[in-house]
Amino acid sequence: MATARKKTRDEGLMFKGRPLMRRDNLIYYGSMADKYIIMMQVLDSKPVDDLQVSTRVSLQLQLTDPDLKSKDRVVKKSEKDGLYTALDVASVWLERALAAR
Numbered sequence: 001m002a003t004a005r006k007k008t009r010d011e012g013l014m015f016k017g018r019p020l021m022r023r024d025n026l027i028y029y030g031s032m033a034d035k036y037i038i039m040m041q042v043l044d045s046k047p048v049d050d051l052q053v054s055t056r057v058s059l060q061l062q063l064t065d066p067d068l069k070s071k072d073r074v075v076k077k078s079e080k081d082g083l084y085t086a087l088d089v090a091s092v093w094l095e096r097a098l099a100a101r
Contacts, residue, residue: 016091027083029090036075036097037064038090042083057086061093 013020021028030037044056061076076093080086 015087018091018094029087030094032064034098035064036094037062038094040083040086040090043079054083054086056081057083059086059090059093061090061097 013022015029018030025042027040027042028037029040039060039062041058042054042056043058045052045054047053056079058079059077060074062073063075065073075097078089080089
């Protein structure tokens with residue numbers, strides 16, 4: 001199973017060969033240079049020991065075309081329990097969307 005890992009300072013966090021970027025409760029998966037990207041939003045979390053663990057995550061497959069309105073960019077959306085489940089679905093969606101060019 002591929003895991004998220006930190007490679008180098010310049011490369012950043014990667015998951016299954018694609019970049020992950022986080023800002024507050026939003027996580028972007030994929031490259032803006034590609035036609036599609038995944039946006040995940042952490043909706044709920046709970047404390048486990050000293051960490052906040054995501055319990056509910058919304059995900060959207062989006063077009064990266066800057067000329068489209070934000071609601072027109074959304075191709076597919078779903079809600080999953082937990083970040084790992086959301087990342088697994090996101091990687092499949094993104095791989096299929098980019099392969100179907």
